[in-house]
Amino acid sequence: MxxxxxxxxxxxxxxxxxxxxxxxxxxxxEFMTHYDVPQGVQPMQLLLPEPxxxxxxxxxxxxxxxxxxxxxxxxxQLYDAAxxxxxxxxxxHEVFGNRAAMRELVRMGCLASLVTLLASASQIVQELAAxxxxxxxxxxxxxxxxxxxxxxxxxxxxxxxxSKVQKKAAETLTRLVHQCDVSNYHxxxxxxxxxxxxxxxxxxxxxxxxxxxxxxxxxxxxxxRDSPPFREALVEARVxxxxxxxxxLAPCTARHAAFALACLLSPPCEDIRRSIVEANAIPSLVGxxxxxxxxxxxxxLFALLHLALDSPSNQLAIATAGQGH
Numbered sequence: 001m002x003x004x005x006x007x008x009x010x011x012x013x014x015x016x017x018x019x020x021x022x023x024x025x026x027x028x029x030e031f032m033t034h035y036d037v038p039q040g041v042q043p044m045q046l047l048l049p050e051p052x053x054x055x056x057x058x059x060x061x062x063x064x065x066x067x068x069x070x071x072x073x074x075x076x077q078l079y080d081a082a083x084x085x086x087x088x089x090x091x092x093h094e095v096f097g098n099r100a101a102m103r104e105l106v107r108m109g110c111l112a113s114l115v116t117l118l119a120s121a122s123q124i125v126q127e128l129a130a131x132x133x134x135x136x137x138x139x140x141x142x143x144x145x146x147x148x149x150x151x152x153x154x155x156x157x158x159x160x161x162x163s164k165v166q167k168k169a170a171e172t173l174t175r176l177v178h179q180c181d182v183s184n185y186h187x188x189x190x191x192x193x194x195x196x197x198x199x200x201x202x203x204x205x206x207x208x209x210x211x212x213x214x215x216x217x218x219x220x221x222x223x224x225r226d227s228p229p230f231r232e233a234l235v236e237a238r239v240x241x242x243x244x245x246x247x248x249l250a251p252c253t254a255r256h257a258a259f260a261l262a263c264l265l266s267p268p269c270e271d272i273r274r275s276i277v278e279a280n281a282i283p284s285l286v287g288x289x290x291x292x293x294x295x296x297x298x299x300x301l302f303a304l305l306h307l308a309l310d311s312p313s314n315q316l317a318i319a320t321a322g323q324g325h
Contacts, residue, residue, distance in 0.1 A: 088117070088128040092135055102139050111140065111147055118152035118169075123162040130156065130168035137175040145180060145189050154192045157201075157216075163208035170215035177222035187227060193219075195233040202242035214253035217243050221260030231264060231272075240264070240275045247284035251296045254288055258299035261285075265306035273307060277314060282307065286321035 091110070095101045105111060117129040130153065133144055149172075156169035173193075180186045201207045201216035220239055224231035243264075246257035261281060264272050281303070288300035308315045 085122070085124050085128050088114070088125070088132050092128070092132045095132070095135055099139060102136060105136075106140060106143060111136070111143055115144070115147045115149045115152060118149065118156060123160070123165050126156060126160070127162070127165045127168045130165070130172045134168065134172040134175055137172065137179050141176060141179040142186075145176065145186055150176065150189045151192045158194075158197050161208070163212060166208050166212045167215060170212055170219060174215055174219045174222060177219060177226065190223065190227075190230075193223065193230075195230065195237045195239070198223075199234065199237040199239045199242055202239070202246065210249060210253050213246060213249070214256035217246055217253070217260040218256040221256075221263035224260070225263035225266060228267075231269075235264070235272060235275070240272070241279045244276065244279040244281045244284065247281065247288065251291055251293050254284075254291075255293070255296040255299050258285060258288060258296070258303050262299055262302040262306055265303065268306070268309065273311070273314075277307065277317070282314070282317050283321045286318060 091105065091114075095105055111133075114129050114132050117125055118133075120126050120129070133149055133153075136144060153169045153173050153176075156165055157173060160166045160169065177190065198216060198220060202213055202220075207213045207216060220234055220243065224234055240261075243257045243260050247254050249257075261276055265276070285300045285304050285307075288296050289304075291297050291300075304318055308318055
């Protein structure tokens, strides 16, 4: 779930969190994971109405109208980057959790403009456009893909020199993969993703930041889970040892790697399972079970369950891991 902090209740020690669906939940601070948002978004005040009053605000309409309709005659790099960034930030705040605003944004043709802005010469505009699209994935996944977002996001993921742009592109692609049917309806749309280039993002120095490495692993997992041919291509590109190596990094990166391993193991494939064991993943996965972060423990547990299934030798290795045997 993706949400935004709203009110902290000092009495209960819990946050009230606004979800993308427009609903609120109450959650303990220790169960939350922080996700960075682009520069300029976080300091702004929360301008969304309550879910019961979700509506199309004048601020949304003005922001949409301020983002010009793109055309081949006017390349995106010719628009004022600072002005565009400001309007995209306003859009992001208006559409978060507000389905009426999302529908109006699409009706006014702004979705296609956001996709086109991914090709802006400004890295700030690229980052913010990807962020705005990310907020819309849960409601307009197919519309975003049909607008041509995937090739542009893939281009940013593999080609951007900015870690923030690369990260937002990876996050948005990952959410699209997990939201849409990659195995059937949208399979061709994601063929833009080269498995070998994706694996290169996992190696040290292959991505602009460790967070991008983790997101690349998460993307590998989503694609492998939903598309058997892509899983085979990733394995041929030697994805397994690279993902196993990520288990040694920061908890957020390690949990993405553990999730990716669990996805590679489902449906069961003995060759993949053997390669994961040979890459010495079991001790690292068992070590993650001791993590203080449950979001790290859960995917590690799922990966270990897949490794242990009908395999006495793996069960023994898991049982004795970390005991010096």
